[in-house]
Amino acid sequence: MDEAISSPLEQTIAAPAPGTMREFWRSYAQSGGALIGLALIVALLLLALFADVISPHPPNEQYRQFTLQPPMWEEGGSSNFILGTDPVGRDMLSRLIHGTRLSLLIGLISVALSLSFGVLLGVIAGYVRGPTETILMRLMDVMLALPSLLLAIAVVAILGPGLINAMYAIAIVLLPHYVRLARAAVIAEAGKEYVQSSRIAGAGALRLMFNTILPNCAAPLIVQATLGFSSAILDAAALGFLGLGAQPPTPEWGSMLAGALEFIQRAPWVVTFPGLAILITVLAFNLMGDGLRDALDPKLKR
Amino acid sequence: MALLEIEDLHVEFGSEAQPLIAVDGVDLAVDVGEVAALVGESGSGKSVTALAAMGLVEFPGRVRAKRLVFSGRDLLSLGDAQRRALVGKEIAMIFQDPLASLNPCFTVAFQLMETLRVHGTDAERSNAHARRVRALELLRLVEIPDPEARLRAFPHQLSGGMAQRVMIAMAIACRPQLLIADEPTTALDVTVQAQVLDLLLRLQREQGMALILITHDLAIVAETAQRVIVMYAGEVVETGPVPAIFEAPRHPYTQALLAALPEHNRDRARLEAIPGVVPGQYDRPRGCLLHPRCPYAVERCRRERPLLYGPSERQARCHFALDASGRPTGGWKPETRTAPSEAGA
Numbered sequence: 001m002d003e004a005i006s007s008p009l010e011q012t013i014a015a016p017a018p019g020t021m022r023e024f025w026r027s028y029a030q031s032g033g034a035l036i037g038l039a040l041i042v043a044l045l046l047l048a049l050f051a052d053v054i055s056p057h058p059p060n061e062q063y064r065q066f067t068l069q070p071p072m073w074e075e076g077g078s079s080n081f082i083l084g085t086d087p088v089g090r091d092m093l094s095r096l097i098h099g100t101r102l103s104l105l106i107g108l109i110s111v112a113l114s115l116s117f118g119v120l121l122g123v124i125a126g127y128v129r130g131p132t133e134t135i136l137m138r139l140m141d142v143m144l145a146l147p148s149l150l151l152a153i154a155v156v157a158i159l160g161p162g163l164i165n166a167m168y169a170i171a172i173v174l175l176p177h178y179v180r181l182a183r184a185a186v187i188a189e190a191g192k193e194y195v196q197s198s199r200i201a202g203a204g205a206l207r208l209m210f211n212t213i214l215p216n217c218a219a220p221l222i223v224q225a226t227l228g229f230s231s232a233i234l235d236a237a238a239l240g241f242l243g244l245g246a247q248p249p250t251p252e253w254g255s256m257l258a259g260a261l262e263f264i265q266r267a268p269w270v271v272t273f274p275g276l277a278i279l280i281t282v283l284a285f286n287l288m289g290d291g292l293r294d295a296l297d298p299k300l301k302r
Numbered sequence: 303m304a305l306l307e308i309e310d311l312h313v314e315f316g317s318e319a320q321p322l323i324a325v326d327g328v329d330l331a332v333d334v335g336e337v338a339a340l341v342g343e344s345g346s347g348k349s350v351t352a353l354a355a356m357g358l359v360e361f362p363g364r365v366r367a368k369r370l371v372f373s374g375r376d377l378l379s380l381g382d383a384q385r386r387a388l389v390g391k392e393i394a395m396i397f398q399d400p401l402a403s404l405n406p407c408f409t410v411a412f413q414l415m416e417t418l419r420v421h422g423t424d425a426e427r428s429n430a431h432a433r434r435v436r437a438l439e440l441l442r443l444v445e446i447p448d449p450e451a452r453l454r455a456f457p458h459q460l461s462g463g464m465a466q467r468v469m470i471a472m473a474i475a476c477r478p479q480l481l482i483a484d485e486p487t488t489a490l491d492v493t494v495q496a497q498v499l500d501l502l503l504r505l506q507r508e509q510g511m512a513l514i515l516i517t518h519d520l521a522i523v524a525e526t527a528q529r530v531i532v533m534y535a536g537e538v539v540e541t542g543p544v545p546a547i548f549e550a551p552r553h554p555y556t557q558a559l560l561a562a563l564p565e566h567n568r569d570r571a572r573l574e575a576i577p578g579v580v581p582g583q584y585d586r587p588r589g590c591l592l593h594p595r596c597p598y599a600v601e602r603c604r605r606e607r608p609l610l611y612g613p614s615e616r617q618a619r620c621h622f623a624l625d626a627s628g629r630p631t632g633g634w635k636p637e638t639r640t641a642p643s644e645a646g647a
Contacts (some may be wrong), residue, residue, distance in 0.1 A: 130361075193402040199358060201417050201472070202390020204383070215407040 027295040034291020040284035048101040055094035056082070059251045063089040068267045084269045086260055092269065095251035096277050102252045103281060106167055106236040107229040113171035115225050118178025119214070125179065126186030127209045137183065140176035148173045152235055156244040163252065166245035170235045174228050181224050185217030219296035226289035230282040237278050253278050304331040305480055305512050306355065306393075309369035313347070313354045313536075315362055322583040324350040324363070326536040329610075332480065332512050337503070339515045339527035339544075341559070345580040347536035348516045352482045356389050373479060391421040394473035398485040400465035404457035410468050411437055411453035414475060421476040440471040444501060463494035467501065474505055481506065484516045499526060520563055524548055532556050535580050535591040538610065540618045550626040552618035554596045557628060590621070598622060598630045600637050 028034055047054060057063075063081075067089040070077045077084060083092035121140075125133040143151065155169035189195065190213060198212045239245035240254025248255060253274040260270035308330040314321035325347045332338050340348040354365045357377060370377040373392065377385060397403045405413060414437040418426045425432045434453075441449035444467040457465060466486065473481055483502060487495035503526055506513045515527060523530055523544065530547050532540040532555065540553035551557040560566060561574040578595040581587060590608050593599040602621055610617040622630035 193397050193399055194405045196358070197395065197397060197403045197469070197472075198405065200356060200390065200393075200395045202386040202420060204386060212405060216405070218407075 024295055028291050031291050031294060033287045034294070037284045037287025037289075037291060040280060041288055044100050044104065044281060044284065047097050048104050051097045051101050055091070055097040056080075057091035057094040059090065059095045059098040060249045061090060063091075065089070068263065068270070070267070071269050074269075083273050084267070086256070086270050087263055087267075090249075092273055095256060096253070096273055098251045099253045099256065099274070099277065100281075102163070102246065102250065103233045103236065103278075106163070106170070107232045107285075110167045110170040110174065110232040110236075111225050111228045113167070114174040114228070115178055115221065117171075118175050119182045119221065121175075122179040122182025123186050123209050123214060123217075126183035127190060127205070127213070129187075133183070136179065140179045143172075144176045148231075149235065149238055152239060153242070153244060156239060161244045161247065163246040163250065166236055166239045169239065170232045173235065174232065177224060177228065178221065181220055182217060185220055186213055189213045189216045223289055223293040223296060226285055226292055230285035230289070233278065233285070234282055304371075305334045305336075305373055306330070306332045306514075307369055307371040308351070308355055308367060310367055311351065311354055311370070312364075312366040313350050313359055314364045316583065320583065321364075323536050323586065325354060328533070328536070328538055330355075330531060330538070332514060334479070335506075335510050335512055336529065337506060337513045337515065337527045338529045338531060339517060339523040340531050340533060341517060341520065341523055342533035343518060343576075343580050345535075345582070346533045348533055349484050350536075351533070352395065352484060352514065352516060356393055356395065356482075357385050387421075390417075391476045392478050393480045393482065394476070394478040395482040395484060396466070396469045396473050396486050399489045400462055400469045401457060401460070401489075403469050404460075404465055406457050408456070409453065410441075410455050410457070410460075414440060414453075414468075414472055417472055417475045436475070437471075440475055441468070443474070443505070444468070444471045445497075446471075462490050463498060466490060466494075466498050470498075470501065470505070474509060474511075477509060478511055480512045480514065482514045482516065485518070486515070487519070487522065488517075495522075502526075520548075520559060521565070532559070535586070537591060537619060538617075539592070539620070541610075542616045546616070550624070550628070552612070552616070552623040552625075553620050554598050554624065554630075555592050556618075557624060558595075558597075590619075598634065600634065 063085065066081065066085050068087055069081050069085040069089075071084040071092075072079050072082050074084075081091050081093070083096065085091055086095070121136055125136040146154075152166075152169040152173045155172055156165055159165035159168060186209075195208060195212055198208060203212060236245055236252070237254030237257070240252045241258040243255070243258060246252030246255050248259060256274040257271055260267070260274075264271050308328060311325055311328045311330070312323075313325035314323055316322040328347070328351055330351065340351065342348050350359065350363075353359055354367075355370065355372075355377075357365075359365050367378065372388070375388065377388075380388065404410075408416075411434070415430070415433040418433045418436055420427075422433065422436065426436055437453060438449050441452055446452050446464060446467050452460075452464070452468075457468075460468065481502075486502065487498050490498060499522060502513065505511075515523070517523060527544050529543050530541065531538055532547075532553065534555050540547065540551065540556045542552070547556065548560060551560055555576075558574075558576045562576060564573065567573050576595055581591060581594075587594055587604075588607075589605050590596070590599070590603040593603040596603065600622075606621070608619050608621045610619045611623060612618055618624075620630075622632045622634035625631045
């Protein structure tokens with residue numbers, strides 16, 4: 001090639017190429033819902049991080065003379081307890097703020113657990129194929145056949161109730177989704193020529209699986225993990241509501257709901273606010289997941 | 303001295319009972335520093351032969367060979383890890399579609415340096431700076447303008463020709479003794495094709511490596527190769543040096559391939575073509591594999607599969623190898639027009 005002619009041309013072409021991150025951000029920010037989701041999640045993260053500083057009262061402190069006080073804008077409310085108090089006089093707002101911490105932690109840990117095991121199993125199934133794949137995938141099909149909450153309850157029944165065990169249970173329930181997704185993505189990628197050329201360069205099975213193929217399967221897994229966050233939070237709340245998750249006095253949203261159920265007629269705020277918190281958090285993660293999918297999925301790109 | 307020796311290579315896919323025969327008893331030897339071309343239609347087993355030689359035919363495929371020797375080492379008896387170490391370093395391969403051959407997730411620098419980290423010299427394996435220097439040197443060697451910027455590029459930011467140059471750089475990164483180029487220019491523009499071929503040949507000369515060029519483009523072969531191996535339906539049908547094989551093909555298939563070149567059809571209304579297609583899994587003929595498509599086929603061709611006849615440097619798999627004037631020899635007599643196989647052709 002004649003370098004004198006070609007190089008200036010090549011340089012002008014290369015210069016305006018946008019960075020990967022900026023390109024990604026541009027397509028993510030196109031959807032308003034995704035931005036709202038992201039803003040909510042950032043807010044929730046800040047609440048969780050600075051829960052001790054922000055919340056006006058300790059979450060488990062019982063102010064016995066102020067039981068079931070309504071929120072401040074209702075009659076009988078006071079600015080001391082902005083969202084009112086629960087049946088034993090604990091400040092709702094402080095408990096909700098501390099509950100954010102727990103909910104995010106539950107989401108993070110159960111998603112991290114099921115994502116890592118799911119990806120491991122899925123990559124093995126998709127790369128090795130044959131009987132290994134059949135056994136793994138049929139096992140996942142069996143797990144998918146059970147209603148998710150029922151399976152979670154069964155797992156907690158075996159492990160015993162508690163927050164940590166609830167996380168394990170949720171991780172197990174979420175597992176098949178990641179396995180199936182990872183397997184499908186690996187099968188699609190494994191036939192491509194760059195995998196072949198990597199094999200020719202002497203790459204072994206492990207390197208091919210995790211260094212060559214896996215990064216190319218990241219997009220659908222990231223989306224699924226974000227969406228999995230919301231179902232983990234929801235499942236944790238459900239387990240908490242059934243008394244199988246976080247145990248009192250832990251300020252977990254689901255168990256807060258359960259503990260205040262009998263007062264729903266007399267003091268609706270004790271049920272409304274934890275429910276709203278769950279709703280907003282789940283919505284935020286779903287919005288962000290959808291935005292990520294639009295931004296990361298090449299098939300939906302304009 | 304032969305660098306790569308393949309003797310009686312068989313590759314089959316599918317069931318044991320009715321296998322798809324991809325490669326059927328291929329013998330192939332490539333000398334040090336030689337440019338050999340593997341030529342044939344799609345489906346004639348060119349690429350599978352190369353992949354089998356590198357031990358890369360995956361499970362449903364079955365590979366058998368009497369001898370598979372690379373640079374004095376028997377590839378058949380080597381363990382998996384040893385073969386990977388040998389093959390990755392001393393045999394390199396580039397493919398038809400350069401953009402698909404680069405991992406879309408990583409930059410050029412990462413992919414080049416990964417190869418060097420595994421197969422490079424001692425300094426390159428241990429020292430990231432040495433790897434970077436070598437990567438830059440390689441990009442300059444394959445004539446990529448502005449190599450510093452290209453190192454940071456992702457594959458989707460490269461053009462096809464640029465990506466093929468990067469692939470070549472990766473292939474020669476460990477100074478291989480043998481480079482297999484599987485249709486290296488098919489996916490490229492004609493002008494870029496010429497540049498990439500020139501580059502390949504220059505590197506082949508400078509590095510003293512052997513080059514196996516897999517292609518169906520006879521024009522490329524005529525310009526580049528010293529020796530041609532013509533394959534058909536998994537068999538070698540003719541071998542010979544350039545330009546002798548082009549001036550006087552001895553096998554009817556080679557003759558037909560050459561006749562189908564546009565350059566040989568200047569003043570005709572229609573391009574000369576070979577009737578029919580390469581036999582597949584269920585219609586592999588008895589006798590000579592070419593006979594349903596061969597203009598010279600006679601009773602003996604339908605009955606008896608020919609061997610490779612002739613001196614080792616000029617062989618043809620035909621009962622009636624063609625002479626210098628392009629006519630069958632060996633007592634060939636045209637059949638009367640009632641031959642039943644004519645209908646299938």
